[in-house]
Structure formats: C-alpha cells, structure tokens
Amino acid sequence: MKLTASETADSVAARTNLDGVALKPTECDVSVAADLPVDLVCLDYEGRESMPDADTLADLAGSVDLRVTTPVRADGFDPRGDDSLVATLPDAADRVLVAGHGAYLSDKEASRVVASRLGAARRDAPDAWVGTEGVERVALAAGGTQFELLSRSTDRDVRALRAAGFDGEVAVYAPTVLTDDEDAVLDAVGAYVSRRRPVARALPDGNGSGGGDGSDAAPPTDASATGRAREVLSAAARDFALVGSPETVRERVDDLREVGVDHVVGYPARGIDEFLS
Numbered sequence: 129m130k131l132t133a134s135e136t137a138d139s140v141a142a143r144t145n146l147d148g149v150a151l152k153p154t155e156c157d158v159s160v161a162a163d164l165p166v167d168l169v170c171l172d173y174e175g176r177e178s179m180p181d182a183d184t185l186a187d188l189a190g191s192v193d194l195r196v197t198t199p200v201r202a203d204g205f206d207p208r209g210d211d212s213l214v215a216t217l218p219d220a221a222d223r224v225l226v227a228g229h230g231a232y233l234s235d236k237e238a239s240r241v242v243a244s245r246l247g248a249a250r251r252d253a254p255d256a257w258v259g260t261e262g263v264e265r266v267a268l269a270a271g272g273t274q275f276e277l278l279s280r281s282t283d284r285d286v287r288a289l290r291a292a293g294f295d296g297e298v299a300v301y302a303p304t305v306l307t308d309d310e311d312a313v314l315d316a317v318g319a320y321v322s323r324r325r326p327v328a329r330a331l332p333d334g335n336g337s338g339g340g341d342g343s344d345a346a347p348p349t350d351a352s353a354t355g356r357a358r359e360v361l362s363a364a365a366r367d368f369a370l371v372g373s374p375e376t377v378r379e380r381v382d383d384l385r386e387v388g389v390d391h392v393v394g395y396p397a398r399g400i401d402e403f404l405s
Contacts (some may be wrong), residue, residue, distance in 0.1 A: 135275060136167075139165050139403065139404060140306050140374045140402065140405055141164060141165050141166065141374075141394075141403035141404070142165035143374035143375065143378060144304070144306070144370075144374045144375075144377040144378050144381060144394065145170055145377075145378045145381050145382065146166060146304070146381060146392055146393065146394045147166065147167075147299075147391045147392050147393060148166050148167070148168030148169060148170060148391060148392075148393040148394070149164050149166050149168070149170070149393065149394055149395070149403060150160065150169075150170040150171075150172055150393050150394065151169060151170070151172065151395075151396075151400065152171075152173055152174055152395075153171060153172070153174060153178045153179065153180055153356070154170045154174050154178050155258055155379055155399070155400070156399070156400045157185060158171060158180050158184065158188060159187065159188060159220065160400055160404070161188055161191070161192055162188065162191040162192065163273065163328050163404060164192075164403060164404070166192070167192055167193050168192065168193045168391065168393065169192045169193070169194055169195070170195045170196075170197065170208060170224060170301075170393055171185075171194070171195070171196045171197060172197050172395075173196075173197040173202070173228070173229075173232060174201055174232055175232045176202070176203070176204055176213070179213070181216075182216045182217075182218070182327075185216075185217060185218050186218040188221075189218045189220035189221045190220065193222075194218075194220065194221040194222070195221065195222045195223060195224050195257060195260070196217055196221050196222075196223055196224065197223075197224045197226055198213070198214070198217075198223045198224065198225060198226070198249075198278070199226050199227065199228025199229070199232070199233065199237075200226070200228070200242065200245040200246050200248075200249045201225065201227060201228045201233060201237045201238065201240040201242065201245060202228050202232070202233060202237050203234075205249075205254055206237075206240070206245060207245055207248035207398040208244065208245055208248060214252075217327065221252050222255050222256060222257070223249075223257070224255070224256065224257045224275055225246055225249045225250060225253065225256045225257070225258050225259065225272075226258075226259035226260075226261070226275075227242045227246070227259070227261070227262055227263050229394045242262075242263055242266060242267045243263075243269075246258065246263070246266055246267070247269075247270055248269045250270045250271060250272055250340070253378070254272070255272075256272055257272060257273040257274075257275040257299060258270050258271070258272045258273065258274060258275060259275045260275060260276045260277075261276075261277055261325055261395065265381050269295075271296065272296065272297075273296060273297040273298065273299050273390070273391070274296065274297070274298050274299070275287075275299045275301060275393075276298065276299070276300050276301070276302075277300070277301050277302070277368070278300050278301065278302035278367075278368055278369065278384075279324070279367065279368055280302060280326070280334070280367035280368070280389075282384070282389075283383070283384070283387045286298055286388045286389055287387050287388065288382075289388070290387075290388040292379045297375040297390040297391065297393035298388060298389050298390055298391075298394070299385075299389070299390060299393060300384060300389050300391070300392050300393065301393050301395065302369055302370045302392065302393070302394055302395065303316070303317045303320055303368075303369040303370070303395045303397040303398060304369065304370040304371075304377065304394035304395060304397060305317055305369060305370070305372075305397050305398055306372070306373065306374055306377065306398075306402055306403075307371075307372070307373075307398075308371075308372055308373060308376075310351075310362060311351035312351070312398065313351070313362070313365050313371050314350050314351045314353060314358070314361055314362070314365070315351045315398075316397040316398045317365050317368075317369045317371070317397050318348075318349040318350045318351075318353065318361045318365070319349045319350065320368070320369070320397070321349075321361060321364040321365055321367075321368045322330070322349040322361060322364075323371065324364065324368050327360060327361070327364040327368070328345065330360045330364075331346065331347070331349075331356075331357055331360050332346075332347060332355075332356050332357055332360075333346055333347075346395055349361055360393045369397065370392075370394055377394075
C-alpha cells in the first residue's frame with residue numbers, strides 16, 4: 129500500500145537523510161521501494177536466478193531513480209561475452225558496474241579479468257556508477273561515480289581524492305541499523321564487519337589471542353559475542369556501518385557530505401520494515 133506524503137515524511141528512513149536505499153531481491157519484494165522516502169534505489173545482484181523480472185524493474189524504474197548492480201564478469205552482463213541480461217533492463221534504469229561478489233559467481237566467471245571488462249562496460253553505459261570494492265585503482269581509472277563501501281578510512285580517502293583534484297561524484301554504501309541496542313546491532317552487522325580485513329585481524333581467535341581469521345574456532349560475531357571480540361565488533365559496527373537512532377545516522381550522513389561524499393546509500397540490515405516504520 130502506498131504511503132501518504134505525511135507518513136513518508138515522518139518515517140524513520142526520512143529522518144536519516146539518506147539519499148538512497150539498497151535492496152536485496154532475496155530478502156524482500158523490491159516493489160516496496162516505491163513506498164520508501166528516497167528517490168534512489170539500488171538493487172544488489174545475488175545471482176541471475178534472483179533478479180527481478182523485466183516488468184518489475186520497469187515498474188520500479190517508473191517510481192524511483194533505479195540503479196541495478198551488474199557484475200561485469202557474470203554471464204549476462206559480460207561486455208566481452210554474454211551480455212544478454214543488459215537488454216532486459218528498462219531504459220529508465222541505470223547501472224552499478226562491479227567486479228562481482230564471489231558468492232554469486234561461478235568459478236569460471238570469477239576467473240575473468242576485471243579491468244578490461246569494467247572499461248568496456250563503462251563505454252557502453254557512461255552514466256553507470258562504478259563499485260570500487262577490491263578494484264579501487266581500476267574503478268578510478270574507469271571513471272564515473274565511485275561507489276565505495278563505508279569504512280573507517282572513508283573520510284580521509286574522500287578528502288584525499290578531493291585534494292588531489294578528483295571532481296567526479298563519490299557515493300558510499302553502508303549497512304544501516306536504526307537502533308542503539310547493542311545486541312540488535314551485532315545480530316544485524318556483526319558478521320559483516322567481522323569480514324572486513326582490519327576487523328578480522330583485530331578479532332581474537334578461538335584461544336583468545338589476536339589475529340582472528342574467520343575460522344570455525346573464532347568466537348561468535350553476533351549478540352552472543354563477549355569480551356574482546358564484542359569490543360572490536362561494536363567499534364567496527366560504527367566504522368563500517370551506519371548505526372544508531374535516525375538522528376545519529378543523520379549526523380553521520382551529514383559528516384560524509386561535508387568531506388565530499390555526494391550520495392549515501394543505506395542497506396537496511398535488519399530488514400526493510402525498519403525503514404518503513
């Protein structure tokens with residue numbers, strides 16, 4: 129059901145001042161994006177079988193500024209091979225070009241060279257954003273809006289880019305948890321932040337020493353985490369995600385804009401209902 133203007137204006141998501149929301153098709157009916165108090169919606173790629181159909185994408189693109197994540201190594205989006213899925217995207221939808229998460233790529237796809245494909249895809253889609261995760265230099269060389277994951281170095285990195293004369297746009301993606309409840313925060317993003325390299329190094333391993341490597345012996349990363357692991361994860365949640373009340377998140381979003389970020393996109397890590405309440 130479409131929210132009224134007053135309901136949209138009063139929603140918690142509106143109070144965060146986020147520019148956009150990222151949705152995962154396996155987690156929600158993406159058509160709900162039309163009810164969000166944002167103009168920009170990014171759809172994450174979770175494999176070919178989970179992509180919304182052409183009609184759903186077209187309807188969504190008619191309601192919001194839609195961007196679809198398209199891994200340049202994946203069959204269907206490979207500009208040097210099978211790019212058949214590109215034709216299924218509505219004209220009104222733009223793209224986010226990424227190397228692609230290994231969890232959603234076959235071994236053959238994951239072995240493909242990124243740089244030449246990213247460059248070719250940018251020539252085909254000059255308005256596309258370019259995801260920087262793991263391919264920062266290649267992404268910068270490809271040009272376009274740089275789409276980065278929020279990290280503890282984001283402020284410093286963006287300031288450096290601006291000081292060096294980069295005048296293109298910068299967008300930041302961040303899992304977002306609209307609560308101060310520490311257990312809820314860790315349940316939502318503990319596993320995510322534990323995989324970030326500096327956090328993994330800081331986490332204790334199974335015997336309580338540092339240098340965690342994500343092995344089975346490592347301590348839990350959710351609300352059941354205790355001691356040093358909980359301290360590391362709690363701090364990392366504030367570095368690599370947007371966490372806190374809508375007003376706290378808004379302050380962090382404003383800080384990011386102050387250093388030169390043009391677009392802040394939040395992923396509702398506890399589910400889309402939190403953004404609609």
